[in-house]
Amino acid sequence: MLLQQEPQLRELRIFDLHLGPWLEELKTGPVQVTAIQGDVTQAHEVAAAVAGAHVVIHTAGLVDVFGKTSPETIHEVNVQGTRNVIEACVQTGTRFLVYTSSMEVVGPNIKGQPFYRGNENTPYEAVHRHPYPCSKALAEQLVLEANGRKVLGGLPLVTCALRPTGIYGEGHQIMRDFYHQGLRLGGRLFRAIPASVEHGRVYVGNVAWMHVLVARELEHRAALMGGQVYFCYDNSPYKSYEDFNMEFLGPCGLRLVGTRPLLPYWLLLFLAALNVLLQWLLRPLLLYAPLLNPYTLAMANTTFTVSTDKARRHFGYEPLFSWEESRTRTIRWVQAVEGSAQ
Numbered sequence: 440m441l442l443q444q445e446p447q448l449r450e451l452r453i454f455d456l457h458l459g460p461w462l463e464e465l466k467t468g469p470v471q472v473t474a475i476q477g478d479v480t481q482a483h484e485v486a487a488a489v490a491g492a493h494v495v496i497h498t499a500g501l502v503d504v505f506g507k508t509s510p511e512t513i514h515e516v517n518v519q520g521t522r523n524v525i526e527a528c529v530q531t532g533t534r535f536l537v538y539t540s541s542m543e544v545v546g547p548n549i550k551g552q553p554f555y556r557g558n559e560n561t562p563y564e565a566v567h568r569h570p571y572p573c574s575k576a577l578a579e580q581l582v583l584e585a586n587g588r589k590v591l592g593g594l595p596l597v598t599c600a601l602r603p604t605g606i607y608g609e610g611h612q613i614m615r616d617f618y619h620q621g622l623r624l625g626g627r628l629f630r631a632i633p634a635s636v637e638h639g640r641v642y643v644g645n646v647a648w649m650h651v652l653v654a655r656e657l658e659h660r661a662a663l664m665g666g667q668v669y670f671c672y673d674n675s676p677y678k679s680y681e682d683f684n685m686e687f688l689g690p691c692g693l694r695l696v697g698t699r700p701l702l703p704y705w706l707l708l709f710l711a712a713l714n715v716l717l718q719w720l721l722r723p724l725l726l727y728a729p730l731l732n733p734y735t736l737a738m739a740n741t742t743f744t745v746s747t748d749k750a751r752r753h754f755g756y757e758p759l760f761s762w763e764e765s766r767t768r769t770i771r772w773v774q775a776v777e778g779s780a781q
């Protein structure tokens with residue numbers, strides 16, 4: 440997105456634990472693309488990568504709500520990693536920092552209270568217990584508190600945080616898992632969540648586009664945007680998690696069975712708790728990390744949608760991809776997954 444949309448771009452540095460072969464394709468244009476294999480938990484590696492950069496977009500993170508990694512590792516990557524990025528900016532004189540936060544910093548909370556088409560000012564009791572949202576909330580706080588700190592050279596650091604709702608689009612691993620599960624079940628998925636529970640979703644291309652706009656505008660609108668949070672949204676429809684996925688999986692041949700959940704909620708909760716027990720029992724032998732656990736069930740079962748225009752008012756954000764385009768691109772990607780699975 441930066442290469443396509445940012446005419447001022449002179450160099451793009453990509454810092455990641457895992458560098459994919461797709462990065463090579465980015466190196467064929469006029470802009471210098473530097474891929475750096477590194478770990479955000481290693482302060483010296485981060486500082487070396489950041490040195491001389493005008494803007495840092497910090498999106499690296501450990502996204503795990505399935506119990507694959509320990510809470511300590513999630514904290515180390517998401518919180519200490521973010522601290523290292525902030526310190527790298529301060530020490531090397533980089534003034535603009537954009538952080539990819541998450542809607543999870545707000546909710547759904549542990550009480551399962553609905554957040555219905557809320558905005559950045561909607562009151563909501565943000566209380567977390569799970570390591571992932573806890574880590575994102577702490578990291579976001581660090582980023583916002585760092586706004587105004589003096590960087591090398593004496594000028595103030597300008598930071599802001601973007602909070603995407605559930606991201607979908609090309610490369611969406613959970614969508615791929617649902618697709619394969621549906622194929623295994625003879626082209627069917629079974630409704631587990633009431634259709635009335637709305638879940639916020641945003642297309643990956645629009646998430647990237649919002650980051651590019653913020654990176655571009657942060658310098659000129661530092662007083663307005665510095666220290667601010669923005670929900671990251673687009674015109675994707677408000678639907679339940681499962682009904683939304685069917686927008687893509689339906690055209691790929693899957694069917695969602697049931698107009699109402701086929702299993703009662705208490706049974707789902709029981710199965711989710713059983714999965715936690717199995718995960719713990721099997722841990723010495725293998726990693727058992729199914730999609731269903733008490734946390735993911737609560738996430739999917741609690742309304743959380745945003746309706747805001749703060750990003751449009753502050754930096755002129757309009758989604759780059761319409762809903763129709765986002766949908767078509769995602770369907771094409773699922774179909775390609777299907778092709779590669781055969």
Ligand SMILES: NC(=O)C1=CN([C@@H]2O[C@H](COP(=O)(O)OP(=O)(O)OC[C@H]3O[C@@H](n4cnc5c(N)ncnc54)[C@H](O)[C@@H]3O)[C@@H](O)[C@H]2O)C=CC1
Pocket residue numbers: 454455456457477478479480498499500501502516520539540541542575602603604605606607
């Ligand atoms: N997937 C979603 O629905 C949402 C994701 N987010 C946030 O967006 C960001 C990107 O998430 P996704 O693309 O979903 O996850 P992802 O797992 O696809 O991407 C995370 C990237 O961070 C890199 N990374 C992980 N640990 C690292 C480390 N120690 N050092 C350097 N790089 C490391 C990974 O290699 C990967 O490329 C994360 O910060 C996540 O918290 C926010 C809202 C929703």
Ligand SMILES: C[C@@H](CO)CCC[C@@H](C)[C@H]1CC[C@H]2[C@@H]3[C@H](O)CC4=CC(=O)CC[C@]4(C)[C@H]3CC[C@]12C
Pocket residue numbers: 502504540541542543604605606613631632680681730731734735736738739
């Ligand atoms: C009970 C199952 C029946 O089909 C459905 C389980 C779905 C869950 C795996 C997902 C429901 C909500 C998702 C999360 C949500 O979109 C918000 C997120 C934000 C992030 O920052 C990271 C990813 C995620 C936690 C996302 C993860 C998958 C769900 C829990």
